[in-house]
Amino acid sequence: MFPSILIVDDEPSILQSLSGLLIDEGFEIITASNGYEALKIIDSEAPDLVLLDIWMPGIDGIETLKEIKKNSSSLPVIIITGHGNVETAVKATKLGAFDLIEKPLNIDKVIVSINNALDFRRLEEENRYLRKKIIEKHSISGGSAPVQALNLQIATVAPTESWVLIKGENGTGKELVARTIHQLSPRAEAPMIDVNCAAIPETRIENELFGHEKGAVTGSNVKMRGKFELANSGTIFLDEIGDMSLATQAKILRVLDEKKFQRVGGGRVLTTDVRVIAATNKDLEAEIEKGRFREDLYYRLNVVPIEVPPLRERAEDIPTLVDIFLGEAAANNREKRKTVNPDAMEILKVYPWPGNVRELKNLIERLAIMVSDEIIGVADLPANLLDPKVGGNLFSIADLQQARTAFESEYIRKQLAAHGNDIDKTAHAIGVEPDYITTALEGTRD
Numbered sequence: 080m081f082p083s084i085l086i087v088d089d090e091p092s093i094l095q096s097l098s099g100l101l102i103d104e105g106f107e108i109i110t111a112s113n114g115y116e117a118l119k120i121i122d123s124e125a126p127d128l129v130l131l132d133i134w135m136p137g138i139d140g141i142e143t144l145k146e147i148k149k150n151s152s153s154l155p156v157i158i159i160t161g162h163g164n165v166e167t168a169v170k171a172t173k174l175g176a177f178d179l180i181e182k183p184l185n186i187d188k189v190i191v192s193i194n195n196a197l198d199f200r201r202l203e204e205e206n207r208y209l210r211k212k213i214i215e216k217h218s219i220s221g222g223s224a225p226v227q228a229l230n231l232q233i234a235t236v237a238p239t240e241s242w243v244l245i246k247g248e249n250g251t252g253k254e255l256v257a258r259t260i261h262q263l264s265p266r267a268e269a270p271m272i273d274v275n276c277a278a279i280p281e282t283r284i285e286n287e288l289f290g291h292e293k294g295a296v297t298g299s300n301v302k303m304r305g306k307f308e309l310a311n312s313g314t315i316f317l318d319e320i321g322d323m324s325l326a327t328q329a330k331i332l333r334v335l336d337e338k339k340f341q342r343v344g345g346g347r348v349l350t351t352d353v354r355v356i357a358a359t360n361k362d363l364e365a366e367i368e369k370g371r372f373r374e375d376l377y378y379r380l381n382v383v384p385i386e387v388p389p390l391r392e393r394a395e396d397i398p399t400l401v402d403i404f405l406g407e408a409a410a411n412n413r414e415k416r417k418t419v420n421p422d423a424m425e426i427l428k429v430y431p432w433p434g435n436v437r438e439l440k441n442l443i444e445r446l447a448i449m450v451s452d453e454i455i456g457v458a459d460l461p462a463n464l465l466d467p468k469v470g471g472n473l474f475s476i477a478d479l480q481q482a483r484t485a486f487e488s489e490y491i492r493k494q495l496a497a498h499g500n501d502i503d504k505t506a507h508a509i510g511v512e513p514d515y516i517t518t519a520l521e522g523t524r525d
């Protein structure tokens with residue numbers, strides 16, 4: 080398909096000559112002799128580009144440009160102006176014209192400008208498409224109300240410069256939330272640098288955060304950039320913020336306040352432009368009360384608080400997450416995707432997941448490797464998932480019908496195992512027809 084160009088000019092001779100030249104260049108041409116006609120054609124024909132004359136009777140080029148940008152903001156418009164009309168040129172540029180070409184027209188210039196505009200539009204479209212993909216890829220999976228609310232908060236805060244404090248139990252996805260915010264922010268091109276505040280020993284914290292000059296540290300003969308330097312123009316993710324010593328908290332607070340720091344052993348003051356996202360699984364307000372966390376640092380970091388709910392509060396997302404993890408496992412192991420049968424899924428849904436999404440992900444990865452059958456059933460689940468002490472037993476299934484099915488399937492499996500996996504013998508022993516057992520095990524019985 081050839082790109083289509085709408086030429087708008089009230090002079091028939093220009094329309095004719097320009098059309099002819101551009102058709103020869105392989106463009107599809109539509110013409111309009113005034114602004115009104117042009118707007119109608121844009122609506123009905125959706126051209127790829129507009130060449131717009133400024134001086135026209137009726138609504139002039141500037142007014143037409145305003146209307147075009149109102150409804151089709153990404154449509155590139157090249158303005159054709161009289162010689163030396165600076166004022167109009169400034170106005171048109173402010174209104175979003177892609178380029179201005181002076182009369183008398185030099186056809187080579189016109190073609191270069193058209194090609195640039197079309198390239199620019201293509202890149203813009205590609206960019207929009209990729210951004211949409213990134214947003215789809217970088218949203219937290221799950222359709223439950225708490226996850227929808229979380230995704231909305233993420234989408235709202237991401238494009239701003241606000242600092243964010245992410246709270247939530249271990250393994251709920253706090254780092255994923257931080258990464259998503261960074262990816263959707265204007266800083267996405269720059270890196271997000273993680274600092275695990277709990278893992279850095281007190282003696283190394285300054286080196287890690289601020290770096291050091293050559294020779295400043297025993298055993299190191301090279302200059303090292305610190306995390307705040309590496310994160311410049313990007314995001315710094317301070318994970319496990321509640322596990323920092325008070326001394327480290329003071330150092331962090333200083334650099335967050337002043338946005339300046341020095342490498343260890345260096346005299347030069349470096350400035351840093353970072354967005355801070357912090358995360359914790361601790362109740363920081365309680366830590367403040369106990370004198371273990373600085374109140375001033377808490378208020379500095381807690382500009383926008385985001386709470387990531389524990390998995391047990393969004394159990395309806397478990398099938399979606401299981402499906403994602405089974406898909407990932409199949410791709411990693413180059414195997415056919417396994418499935419979890421409905422009874423086993425019920426048990427996964429009622430187990431309280433103290434290790435949250437991380438625990439679920441690890442279990443599914445393990446089951447995908449260990450279970451030889453394509454369908455994962457109740458008997459494949461680890462015993463702790465059925466242990467009444469952790470609440471993951473059949474009695475926690477809210478729906479009687481589902482509880483009955485899950486119990487029956489588990490009961491039949493145990494009986495089968497006790498009778499050497501002989502279906503006839505087992506059926507006889509428990510007083511049902513053999514078909515009953517087969518159907519129950521396939522998970523198809525209501």
Ligand SMILES: Nc1ncnc2c1ncn2[C@@H]1O[C@H](COP(=O)(O)OP(=O)(O)OP(=O)(O)O)[C@@H](O)[C@H]1O
Binds near residue numbers: 220248253256360440
């Ligand atoms: N909604 C989700 N969809 C897919 N994977 C997820 C989701 N939430 C969490 N995960 C995965 O679960 C694991 C744990 O998540 P993450 O490391 O973000 O948790 P965390 O809250 O930062 O944990 P910790 O408190 O231990 O640092 C990661 O492998 C992450 O990719």
